[in-house]
Amino acid sequence: MTPSLFDAQIRWISWLKDQKRCSARTLEAYAHALRYYFDHLSTSLRTDLTLEDVVTVSSGDIRGWMAHLRGKDEPLSARSLAQHLSAIKSFHSFLDLHFDMPNAQVALMRGPRLKATLPRPLTQDQTLGLLHENQMDSDRDDWENARDEAVYMLLYGLGLRISEALSLQVKDAPLGDTLRIVGKGNKMRALPVLAAVRDAIEAYRAQQPFTLQPEDKLFRAKRGGELSPRHVQASVQHLRSRLGLSDRATPHALRHSFATHLLGSGADLRSIQELLGHVSLSTTQKYTQVDTEKLLSAYAAAHPKG
Template sequence: MSLEISAACRDALQDWLDRQGALADASDNTLIAYRTDVAGFLAFMAGHRGGPQGLKALERITTPEIRAWMAEARSRGISARSLARKLSAVKSFYRWLAEREGFDPTAVLSARAPKFQAKLPRPLAPDAARAVIDQMEQHSQTPWIAARDAAVITLLYGCGLRISEALGLKGADAPLATALRILGKGGKERVVPVLPAAREAVEAYLRLCPYPKEVEGPLFRGVRGGALNPRAIQGAMADVRMQLGLPATATPHALRHSFATHLLEAGGDLRAIQELLGHASLSTTQAYTAVDTARLMEVYDRSHPKA
């Protein structure tokens, strides 16, 4: 695909990506997605116009051409949600390019993203989350592995960590203090409080773990002593949810959603929850208010006299 893009466009794209990485603090995965989305757009325009396009040609892209790109993406089965993300990346690139080159980007920036139904987080009920942790302590016949998996799951639910963040902890982080300094997506750092239950779960795992703690080594070890693969936790969670009769949405990440939703239901402040989760934008955290409202309406529908 990139062979169909002119050298000037490739250079401009790389300059923009470098800026996103340096100034916007975008993560590696985000930069890869940006590159794929914008390169795909530029390649489409090259094919649409019959050959590689220079920067001056990009300045003259019209609204109908933007619509043609979107229609072609939809015809390939790209979902409305994914297309909206791609358009957002293209607009961001064009906004930067227009400022650098001095042209009017209105034709691109005025393009409307397709409408889609935003997916709400799918948290577990509080009793289901507790049941998962209890069952995780028994799911493996090897005691240290059962204790390890329970400790990881407890951190996800008790601290709102991403699985990559929990598995990124080092031996130097143990014994856990009352707060953890976590380096999240895009290098964004945050401090999260650690509940006694999470500290105790990690201590129980360390007492049973057959491998010595190494300051610079991974806190959570795999069967052979290396860093624990997230697939092991995902597999354990799949076993446990089957035993408990929970839906397929009961994944390790759902425990992070549960952490946020249960805090909100208990009266937690939305901005404080944003900080605890490490969300760059409050709008991301606001999805949990929709979950809270949806649950309230379910209760209302079940209990209202006119229901």
């Protein structure tokens, strides 16, 4: 039985969540893109949209929709356009797979060409300077400095994403020799815990002033609520301003630094891929380009032309 347009959308979201293991953020972005797509089609086709209307869209309809996105008062970036098209192609792929409703024209559509971007890590001196400057911040209570250092150590010492670090619960500490983290796509990975990371978390736990339950989030804001990613971003922004670092000094740059410094120390790509939780090795391979750029830069500095 052919579902309604609404039912197909609900089933698609469930499929993305349960079968494709997409993150909550991806689900939200894809659902938003699909709603915008349906609204545009309904307006351009001048009809109350049905699933049959969607199944029979042409490549011209898709190009018109993308042109509409580009022509907005605040036009989408090429990366956002690519994400919107990815969502639409995913929905049509789902219809083909589960309801035998293919659309070859949509499947062959290509999105905007994206400029390849490389990770932007910090140097080891910059990373250590960031950690030291945080310890010297007299504008806050000592436990807040200890908390932020513990978060930074998780990002730099274990290569966690901010969301992964802030997902730790009270019951997860004290950390053992390994830490199990559920990352993107609900993918589990086990990470070896450095003594420095463990010590930083224990220093924070010894100083934080709140009474917490085992299921509570480990990292707390000044008034006791859960620490937010925005706070971590603002704290690093404050420190980089004091140190005179560029805007590339972000919390996520600490994760990039973890990978780049490991690579520079001789770690193999496959191990780094597992530590970072990358699905594809090609994602991890970007760090080899960063390391090569550093090598060439050092070579040029040591052997100037002329």
